[in-house]
Structure formats: C-alpha cells, structure tokens
Amino acid sequence: MFSDRIRERVGGIGIALLVIVLASIGWRRRETARRVAELRQTATTGRERVVTEDDLEGLPTPVRTYFDTVLQEGHPYIDSVRLEQTGRLRPGGATAAWKPFAATQYVTVEPPGFIWDTSVRLAPLVSVRVRDQFHDWQGTASVSLFGVIPLERGDSSPELEEAALMRYLAEAVWYPTALLPTAGVEWESIDERTAKATIENGAVSASLTFSFTEDDVVARVHADRYRRVDDGYESTPWSGYWRNYETRNGIRVPTEGEVVWHLPGGDMHAWQGRITSLQYNEL
Numbered sequence: 001m002f003s004d005r006i007r008e009r010v011g012g013i014g015i016a017l018l019v020i021v022l023a024s025i026g027w028r029r030r031e032t033a034r035r036v037a038e039l040r041q042t043a044t045t046g047r048e049r050v051v052t053e054d055d056l057e058g059l060p061t062p063v064r065t066y067f068d069t070v071l072q073e074g075h076p077y078i079d080s081v082r083l084e085q086t087g088r089l090r091p092g093g094a095t096a097a098w099k100p101f102a103a104t105q106y107v108t109v110e111p112p113g114f115i116w117d118t119s120v121r122l123a124p125l126v127s128v129r130v131r132d133q134f135h136d137w138q139g140t141a142s143v144s145l146f147g148v149i150p151l152e153r154g155d156s157s158p159e160l161e162e163a164a165l166m167r168y169l170a171e172a173v174w175y176p177t178a179l180l181p182t183a184g185v186e187w188e189s190i191d192e193r194t195a196k197a198t199i200e201n202g203a204v205s206a207s208l209t210f211s212f213t214e215d216d217v218v219a220r221v222h223a224d225r226y227r228r229v230d231d232g233y234e235s236t237p238w239s240g241y242w243r244n245y246e247t248r249n250g251i252r253v254p255t256e257g258e259v260v261w262h263l264p265g266g267d268m269h270a271w272q273g274r275i276t277s278l279q280y281n282e283l
Contacts, residue, residue, distance in 0.1 A: 032117050032131075036106050039115060039135055040283055043108035045079040055180050060189035062212045069216040070176050070245075070252035077182075078175040080283030081107035087273025091120060091128070094268040101130075101273075106283060109178045111137065112168045112199065132164070137204050139164030158203070159226040159233035166206040169199055170221045170240045174253050174278065217245050217252065227261060237262035248278045 051071050056064045083105050088098040103118035116132040129144045139161045141154035154160055169185075172178040179185050179197065188196040190209065198207040211220040225238035238261055242254035259271035 032104075032115070035115055035131075035133065035135075036283070039106060039108055039113050040080070042111070042136060043080065043113065043283075044110040045108075045281070045283065047077055047079055047110075049077045049182075051075045051077065051177060051180075055182055059181070060187055060195045062189075062193055062216070063187050063195045063210070065216045066210075066212055066218065067176070067180070072250060075177070075250055076281065077109075077177045078280045079109055080281055081105070081109075081175045082277075082279045082283055083107075083174060083275055084277040085273045086276055087271065089120065089271045089273075090268070091122070094263065094266070103273075107168075107171075107175060108283065109175065109183060111201070112165065112178070114164075114168055114171075132167075134161070134164035134168060137161065137165075137201055154228065157233070161204050162206055163226040163233075165199065165204055166208060166223060166225050169197060169206050169208050173218050173221075173242055174275065175280065176251060176253070215245075218242050218254070244274075248275075249280050253278065 051067075051073055053073060056067055059067070085103045085105065086101070088100050090096045091099055099120050099122060101118050101120045103116055105114060105116045107114045113135045114133070115135075116130070118130040118132075119127050120130055121127045126145075129142075131142050131144075133140045138156040139154075140156055141152075141160065143152040169179075177183065181187065184199055184201075186198045188198070190196055193213075194209055194211050196207055196209050198205065200206070206223075208221045208223045210218050211222070213219045220239055220241050222237070222239040224235045226233040227236040227238070238259070241258045241260070242256075244254060244256040245252050246255050247253075248255075253275070256274045257272075258269060261268040261270055
C-alpha cells in the first residue's frame with residue numbers, strides 16, 4: 001500500500017511537471033513571436049540594394065580586402081537574419097561549470113537590433129531561458145526557469161545598451177553587409193592587419209578593433225566591454241574569436257566562435273558555439 005501511494009504521488013508530480021513544461025513551451029513561443037514581430041515592425045526590410053565596388057571606396061586596406069574575400073559583387077544587402085546556434089556557456093563566473101545551450105537569434109540591420117533566445121540545460125529536466133534583446137537602441141536581458149519563472153532581469157541602461165550594440169557589431173561577421181559604411185559603420189585604419197569599427201546613434205555608440213588573418217578574414221574582435229558584476233556593470237577587456245569560415249548563402253562567414261573576458265586573475269572563457277543554420281532576409 002505504501003509503495004502504491006508513493007508511485008501515485010511520483011506519477012502525479014511527473015504529470016504536473018509535464019504540464020508545466022508544455023505550458024511554458026507554448027507561452028515562450030508566443031512571447032518570442034511577439035517580440036520578433038515588434039523587431040521586424042520597426043526595421044527596414046525588402047531593400048533591393050546589392051553590393052558594388054563603390055561600397056568599398058576609401059576603406060582601410062585590410063577592411064577592403066576582407067569584403068573582397070567574404071562578399072561577392074552583386075550580392076543583395078542583408079536586412080534581416082535568422083540563425084541557430086549550439087554550444088556551451090558559463091552561466092556564472094570563471095569557476096562555473098560549462099552548460100550546454102541551444103539558441104535561435106533574430107537580427108535586423110536597419111536599425112540594428114537582435115533577439116537571442118536561448119535554452120541552457122542546468123541539469124536533467126531543468127533548464128533556464130536566457131533572452132538578450134536590443135531593440136529601438138535599448139538593451140534588455142532576462143533569465144527565467146523553464147522560460148516562465150523570472151530569475152533575473154537586466155533593464156535598459158547606458159551600459160547595457162553599449163554592450164548590446166558592441167555585441168551586434170562583433171557578430172556582424174555573420175551578416176557582413178552590416179559592416180559596410182552604407183550601413184552606418186565608420187572604419188579607421190590601425191595597421192596592415194587591424195582596423196577600428198564604430199557605429200553610433202545619438203547617445204548609443206560602440207567601437208571594436210577587428211584583427212584580420214593572412215587569409216583576409218576576421219580572426220578576432222576586441223574592446224573594453226561592460227560586464228555584469230553583482231548589481232552593476234564593470235568595463236572589462238573582452239574578445240570574440242572567429243574561425244572555421246564556410247560559404248553560406250554566397251557569403252563567407254565563421255561557423256565557430258568563442259567569447260573571452262580578460263580578467264585580472266586570468267582569462268574567463270564564457271561562450272563557445274557554432275552556427276547550425278543561417279538564413280538571410282526571411283524574417
């Protein structure tokens with residue numbers, strides 16, 4: 001009798017958990033669709049502009065050579081992106097364990113914006129949903145258990161907005177027409193293998209140093225970037241590393257990457273991922 005009662009309770013708990021998980025999936029999908037619709041509504045899409053040699057006039061030599069390598073003349077400008085990633089990340093500090101994640105990201109170029117919708121598995125049957133968003137030049141971040149129960153939230157602030165715009169600029173190697181001067185990016189020569197890119201809109205601006213390989217692709221981006229520390233933000237040296245370039249949709253893009261914070265006590269490798277799907281102008 002006792003064992004039967006235990007089995008009944010365990011079964012009831014299992015059913016309740018299943019109902020919660022299924023309900024959270026449905027709610028999360030609706031919420032993501034709503035946010036993507038808002039992102040798309042304020043974006044300029046459907047442009048018929050294509051890449052020309054005139055777009056590269058006056059650029060620093062390594063930048064021009066990079067565009068010659070990854071873009072083909074006549075390729076349509078990228079207005080929107082939908083991509084999928086898998087990999088692992090550290091949800092805490094340098095001593096935190098790696099956790100697997102799967103993410104879908106939506107990006108608009110004019111104006112710059114993105115939604116990064118991520119599921120991080122903390123333990124069997126336990127996951128958190130991380131959503132980073134940059135929309136209308138404002139950044140937000142949220143973490144929720146099963147995508148429903150709020151755990152942490154970062155509201156719009158100058159530090160978060162700059163960090164989000166910097167991330168957009170770093171990840172533009174996945175949609176490189178967004179790095180052209182016609183997309184609002186200003187390039188400044190540093191030396192034969194590095195150049196500085198800046199994008200701004202009023203009070204929000206971001207600059208990154210791009211380092212190019214002998215094969216004329218981006219190997220690294222780096223800058224001081226705001227990092228969340230306790231209840232505030234701290235400017236910290238930060239790098240993104242790109243590798244394993246492949247041709248996707250007629251454009252050479254890195255399919256693997258890594259994010260590293262350079263802390264006083266040593267490097268903290270925070271994110272490692274790869275692109276599993278990449279679609280342009282279908283948002």
